[in-house]
Amino acid sequence: MRGKIVKVGYSREQGLEVFLDKLRAQGWLELFTNTQLGCSQPDLAEFYANVTVSQGLLTSTVNGVLIEVDARAHGVILGVLATGFDLYVPEDKSLLGKEKLPELAQQLSQEPGLKQAQAVKKGDM
């Protein structure tokens, strides 16, 4: 959820039990609710500076240590399953270019005369 750690108590207060159940069903609850995690920004930056992925094998070096994992090993490290749906489709940002936005806005709003696109909250659509 946007790179955040899920707090069980807060989620229950907000009526998000169903969300917790879905995380549990995936086997991710423990991972995403672990508040003991930490992050080392300089090491993370070095990881991204050195990372390559070839045929599903991720390779990088961090502080002189070689890191090499495939999905299965990565799943073991994270304590989650490495099975199931895995078709990752990157978003095509070119469709949201400035020249396309008015056309998209006209179609979505069904107002052919609309001159300028403006942001709309998903829930308002």
Add this chain to the structure above:
Amino acid sequence: MQWTSGLTDLMDRGEQINLPTFMITHIACIANTPRAHDLSYGFLLTQGFEHFGVKFRKKVDAQMIDEVGNSTIMGCGFDLIRAGDPSEEQGVQTPPPPVPRPSPSQPVASVPPPAQQHLQDEITALQGTFQEEKELNAKRHEDLLALLTVLQAKLSPPAP
């Protein structure tokens, strides 16, 4: 991102998602994009670094800002409902349809107390959101500086 809505559907249907494969593929995309991108999966990758015995330069524990809060919920398109409101069954609901606003020439009716309270709650929530965004921006700034430092070290010529 676009595919996340597909993932939500899969979760709704109870179908297993291969998180490790998704992460690796996403990381490959992040590494190859010409655009600026957040250094994603910080906590999860740091957990992996630990597994490989990396000696951390500056490990910081998860902070309050790293936890799902009101702004995260609102950012996902949900509205927060005050606890104890008997008219609402759940704390989080999708946003209601927009209410038409009076034109500037129309007289402004006085705001009844419950609506006023709701507005006050929204202002409080927005203030919280603003503060969290501010802290997030500071964190991103720090990420970029760290990345630049690493890149600079990589690009600088070796000492003679």
